[in-house]
Amino acid sequence: MRKRTLLLTAALLASGLTSPALAAPATAATAKYADDFNGDGYRDLVLGDRIATVDGKAQAGAVVVVWGTAHGLDPAKRSVITQNTPYIAGTAETDDFFGAKVTAADMNKDGYGDVVVTAPGEHDGAYRGTFTILWGSKSGLRNGTSFRSPGCKGCDFAKDVAVGDFDADGRQDVVAITDDYVYVVRGPFTPSGSHGPATNLDPVDGEDIKPDLVVSGLVTKDGTADFAVLGYDSDTRTNRVWFYRGRSGGPARPPRKIGLPRSSDTVGVSATIADFDKDGYGDIAIGVPRSGTGGAVHVLKGTSAGPATTATSFTQATAGVPGTPEFGDTFGYDVSAADTNGDGYPDLAVGIPGETVGSGVGHDGAVTVLRGGKGGLTGRNSRQYDVGTSGVAGDPAEEGDAWFGSSVLLRDFNRDGRAELVTAADEIGRLHLLPGTASGPTGTGSILLTPQSLGLGARPYFGAALED
Numbered sequence: 001m002r003k004r005t006l007l008l009t010a011a012l013l014a015s016g017l018t019s020p021a022l023a024a025p026a027t028a029a030t031a032k033y034a035d036d037f038n039g040d041g042y043r044d045l046v047l048g049d050r051i052a053t054v055d056g057k058a059q060a061g062a063v064v065v066v067w068g069t070a071h072g073l074d075p076a077k078r079s080v081i082t083q084n085t086p087y088i089a090g091t092a093e094t095d096d097f098f099g100a101k102v103t104a105a106d107m108n109k110d111g112y113g114d115v116v117v118t119a120p121g122e123h124d125g126a127y128r129g130t131f132t133i134l135w136g137s138k139s140g141l142r143n144g145t146s147f148r149s150p151g152c153k154g155c156d157f158a159k160d161v162a163v164g165d166f167d168a169d170g171r172q173d174v175v176a177i178t179d180d181y182v183y184v185v186r187g188p189f190t191p192s193g194s195h196g197p198a199t200n201l202d203p204v205d206g207e208d209i210k211p212d213l214v215v216s217g218l219v220t221k222d223g224t225a226d227f228a229v230l231g232y233d234s235d236t237r238t239n240r241v242w243f244y245r246g247r248s249g250g251p252a253r254p255p256r257k258i259g260l261p262r263s264s265d266t267v268g269v270s271a272t273i274a275d276f277d278k279d280g281y282g283d284i285a286i287g288v289p290r291s292g293t294g295g296a297v298h299v300l301k302g303t304s305a306g307p308a309t310t311a312t313s314f315t316q317a318t319a320g321v322p323g324t325p326e327f328g329d330t331f332g333y334d335v336s337a338a339d340t341n342g343d344g345y346p347d348l349a350v351g352i353p354g355e356t357v358g359s360g361v362g363h364d365g366a367v368t369v370l371r372g373g374k375g376g377l378t379g380r381n382s383r384q385y386d387v388g389t390s391g392v393a394g395d396p397a398e399e400g401d402a403w404f405g406s407s408v409l410l411r412d413f414n415r416d417g418r419a420e421l422v423t424a425a426d427e428i429g430r431l432h433l434l435p436g437t438a439s440g441p442t443g444t445g446s447i448l449l450t451p452q453s454l455g456l457g458a459r460p461y462f463g464a465a466l467e468d
Contacts, residue, residue, distance in 0.1 A: 035104040035411070035467065037113045037136035042068030043413050045422065046115050047431070048099030051463035052456050054082045054092035061098030063117055063134070064454050065141060072414035073433065075447065079140060080455040083119070088144035089132055090122060097121040098132070103468045105163040107172050107189050112136030116174065117144075118158040124148075129157030131176060135191055143191050147174075150198035155180055162216035162468070164225025166246040171196070175227050175244075177211035182229055182242075184251060204242060204254055208234035212266045215468070217273025219282040219302045220245060227251070228284055228307070230260075230269050239266045241284070243306045256306045260298060261313065265290035268330075272468075274337035274346040275302070276372035283307070285348055285377070287332025291315075294324075295331030297350055297370075299377055312377070314350075314370060320379030322368060323355065330354035331368075336466070338410035338419035340440045345372035347440070349421055351405035357386045365404030367423050369440055383440055385421065391443030392432060394425075403427040409466035412436065424464035431464060 035043045045066040052062035060082065067077040083090035083098050092098070098119040107114040115134040122130045127148040134141045149157035155178040166173045171187030173196075186196030202209045211231040219226040224246035233240050241258040244251035260266070270287035277283070281302030289295040297314045300307035316323035316331055325331070334351035341347070348370045357364035366386035370377050386404055387394030394402070404425040412419045418436030425432065431454070433447040451462045 034106055034113045036068070037065065037115065038067070038140045039112050039136070039138055040068070042070065042415070043411055044068045044113075045073050045411070045413065046102050046104060046467050047454070048102040048117065048465035049451070049456055049462050050097040050100040050465060052082070052099070054084055057092050057094045057096075059095050059097060059121075060092035061096055061100065061119065062456060063099045063102060063115065064456065066454075067140070068413055072420070075449055075453065078455060081134060081141060081144070085144070087142065088134070089146035090119070090130070093122075095121045099465060101160055101465055101468060103161060103163055105172055106136070107133055107163070107187070108135070109171070110136075112138075115141060116161055116163055118161055120156055120159050127153045127157070128155065129159065129178070131158040131161050131174065133189060145189070145191050145193050147185065147189070147193070147195065149178070150183060150185060151200055152178060152181055157183075159211070160214050162214045162227050164216040164227060164246065166216075166225050166227065166244070167250045168224045168246065168248045175214050175216065177214050177229060179210065182209065182211060182214070186250075199250065201244070201251070201253065207236070209242065210234055213269050213271055215271040215273060215284065217282050219243070219273060219284070219306055220304060221280050222247075226282075226306070228271070229255075230266050230271060230286065232266060239264050241286070241300065241307070245306055258300060258307060258309050260286070260288070261291065261296075261311065263292045264288045264296070264298070268333065270332060270334045270351075272335050272337045272348075274348070274372070276337070276346055276348070277374060277376040278345055283376070285335050285337065286311075287335040287350060289330035289333040289354075291332070292325070294326050294329035295333070295352070297332045297335065297348070301376065314377070314379060318379040321370070321382050322384035323352070323366070326356070328354045328363070333406060334408045336408045336410045338412065339372075339417070340369055340410060340419045340421070340436055341438055342417040343373075345374075347372050347410070347419075348377055349408045349410050349423075351408045351423065353403035353406040353426075355386070355405070357388055363401050363403055363427075365402050365406065365425060367405040367408055367421065369421070385423070385434065385441060385443065387425075389443040391446050392434070393430070393446070393448040401427045402430070404432070407464045407466045422466060424462075424466065426464055427461050429459060429461045
């Protein structure tokens with residue numbers, strides 16, 4: 001089925017979107033990073049835009065890759081991929097929302113990072129919702145293979161996905177949620193469309209799970225990937241975390257069940273897994289923008305049995321955290337973890353797109369970075385970034401509803417040991433890249449990108465989704 005290994009510029013033109021350059025290194029070494037899609041040893045930035053118009057089809061969706069170099073990301077070198085790109089499965093249609101979620105992983109162990117892209121609105125008349133694997137190669141991302149629900153046909157498959165080796169067989173698996181089900185689809189995944197067996201993990205003990213999000217990572221010390229499903233339990237009318245520990249033979253059942261603080265609402269929830277205190281156990285940081293007054297981040301500390309059942313919570317009322325909790329702030333709208341200052345401990349970027357900064361009205365938006373350390377995540381020495389930060393493009397007196405912080409990502413693209421902060425301001429169509437320093441991200445030398453400069457068309461907004 002898709003034999004070509006080169007993503008041509010002509011393919012981009014056929015999609016109705018353009019790209020001036022395509023990264024294609026002369027040689028490719030074994031990829032060290034899951035987001036190194038061409039094997040040149042440098043991380044690449046992948047961005048989903050679920051509301052991109054493609055060949056007149058509104059909200060068909062697109063994926064953009066900004067290629068990494070020895071000097072970091074090079075915005076002049078980028079690729080735009082849609083379902084109308086030749087050799088990518090599917091056809092761009094209205095409301096496909098291709099690029100709603102993007103996740104990087106080496107899905108076939110060939111040394112090149114791949115991208116798992118969701119299209120929850122894709123509908124072929126029988127099945128609704130797919131995820132597509134864009135396969136990495138020496139020439140960049142090439143073939144795209146689509147995978148649909150292994151069971152329920154009309155249940156919005158791939159509402160969210162997470163990747164990991166959950167059964168310790170050395171192959172990447174995908175856990176995909178719907179509005180009602182939790183499917184684990186086992187590897188190996190191949191460009192021809194085959195995969196291993198699939199299992200529906202819902203219902204759990206008769207509970208009626210309504211999943212909102214799934215996140216994966218290493219929580220315990222056994223080296224096997226685990227995952228957690230966040231959502232609403234209709235039977236008990238509570239918001240919960242269902243933790244599935246990875247093991248040989250497949251995820252352990254029943255899952256470890258953890259309640260969230262009563263004021264939490266999992267609609268719009270975000271999450272990431274990182275070892276904030278470097279004790280060997282991954283902690284789950286859960287952003288709940290509709291928790292209490294203004295939103296919260298709840299951290300479940302990792303243990304030998306999985307995440308703790310009691311959360312440590314952070315809000316703008318936490319000591320050291322900038323700002324004041326106000327309704328509509330949406331603290332925790334998106335979260336991402338990495339070491340921003342080179343001290344060896346992961347930090348946490350927290351999107352607050354509803355924050356009012358300089359205008360006095362509207363939602364200017366902001367991002368707060370919480371510090372990791374020996375004692376775990378803390379509000380001490382945390383910093384806030386917004387359009388009023390020196391060096392960041394924009395005037396806080398004029399921004400209004402910018403929604404700065406609507407999607408966030410921490411990644412070390414220039415390999416200096418300090419992660420850069422990437423954040424979207426969806427409502428005004430901006431993507432900001434802030435360099436990392438010994439004291440954390442800085443606005444000095446920051447880069448501003450727009451839908452037009454990314455090849456997504458001339459429009460004042462976009463639906464940016466940075467990598468999970």
